[in-house]
Amino acid sequence: MFWIGLDISKEKIDYAFPNPKNMGHYLRTGRINNNLKGYANLERIILESGINFNLACETTGIYSFPIMDYFSSRGYHCNEIHAFSIASYKKTVLQRNKTDKVDAKEISDYAHRYKDKLVRPYVARTANLIELGLLIRTKKQLEKRDRALNNILEAYGFVQDKLENITFEYADKGLRSLISNNQAYKKNFDKGISQYCKENFAATYEALNSISGVGENTIPYLIYYTNNFTRFNNPRDFTSYIGVVPNFYESGSSVKYKTRIAHKSVCNSQLRAALSQAANIAMRHNPQIKELVSRLDHLTFKQRLIAATRKLAIQVYFCGKNKVMYDKNRP
Known part of the structure; x- marks a missing residue:
């Protein structure tokens, strides 16, 4: 079982093909674009090698989903490895260099050494799960915006209390209006996410909603x-x-x-x-x-x-x- 290491960024993906006859050395390293054309090029290289390779990458959130889904749906054994595990492993082998090419090699080496931990393959996300992820990320941004607006309002209030004959009437009114509108939109958005789950994951939603303490926001x-x-x-x-x-x-x-x-x-x-x-x-x-x-x-x-x-x-x-x-x- 041999593992191709992938170091993934937004635009590019660096890969490292290990040498099955001499582990620690590499048959090929290179870089592809992080898009469907790049994935097809990488698959062509794997097929030309004639070796049954698996693929491993570091968890990078939304940037790693597409390539993992692409190869997983085509029958390849894929795994995402937590970034903390890779960072700890690099310390144990005293690796001081930090480049995308080196990271791809270290990911490949880690997967080979700890292949017993990577038995369970990556499970490709369905289109509904990917869309749910985007909805959740949007919800996080609304929550972040709500906290930021409240912090600004609190700062204005602090300054206003400490100075005489100074009021921030327009700023206060504008911020409170923004906060109110954002909270109303967030409330409607939360209802929309719950409705989306009810429609697309009906059996799971019904089962979880029956548990005392688990609500529609969780x-x-x-x-x-x-x-x-x-x-x-x-x-x-x-x-x-x-x-x-x-x-x-x-x-x-x-x-x-x-x-x-x-x-x-x-x-x-x-x-x-x-x-x-x-x-x-x-x-x-x-x-x-x-x-x-x-x-x-x-x-x-x-x-x-x-x-x-x-x-x-x-x-x-x-x-x-x-x-x-x-x-x-x-x-």
Whole structure:
């Protein structure tokens, strides 16, 4: 099993073909355009080599989706590797150079050394999932704009309170109007995303909406980031992905750090935040989570919330994966 390393940017993709007879050396390196013509050229090069190559790239968000979908739909084994894993690997091999060509080689080398971690292939996103992703990104921008406008309004208010005989009447009125319009548009946009999920992911939406604590604002994130629950094989993988699995750090008798969950840089912190908010509600209304939290009364609120989030994530995975309704009587 040999892996082509791809370093992807907005316009270009650098590739590195390993030498099967001499690993660590490369048959070919080069660069293609990040478009359909470039993908076809790369496929032609692979076929001409006569070697059964797999493809690996670093996660780069929307820039890596098209080429991964292209080759995955054509039967190639593809994988996305978290950027943190690649960065950590480069430190272990003392790689100091930083170019697109070097990065492509390091990705290829990483995939070969840790091929046992890349058994599960990349799952191509459907057109509906890609569109849902674009809707979610638009929603993030609306939320970002809302925060920015509120920060400006707060700054004007701070200055106005500290100075005498100065008012920002027009600025205040204009900002409040912008904030009001943005919030109204965001509210309608949120309803539109929920309606889109109901129409295109009806079974999954109905199953997730039956879980106490999971609302219509959380469901689009769950559907998108799990590829409609085709991305993970088991609940352990899902809870690890969102970073609510305890991490231990100890060695011998002298080194023993406090157990923690994953740092936000190595998990999907946005999905974890959304599920944490849902878990905070579920702690009061979800029977199974209420029972769990009551047994953890000796812990701090944050620790109970993490446990509730993990329990809710397991419920979400079970219902979303199997498209079944939530059963509050299930143990």
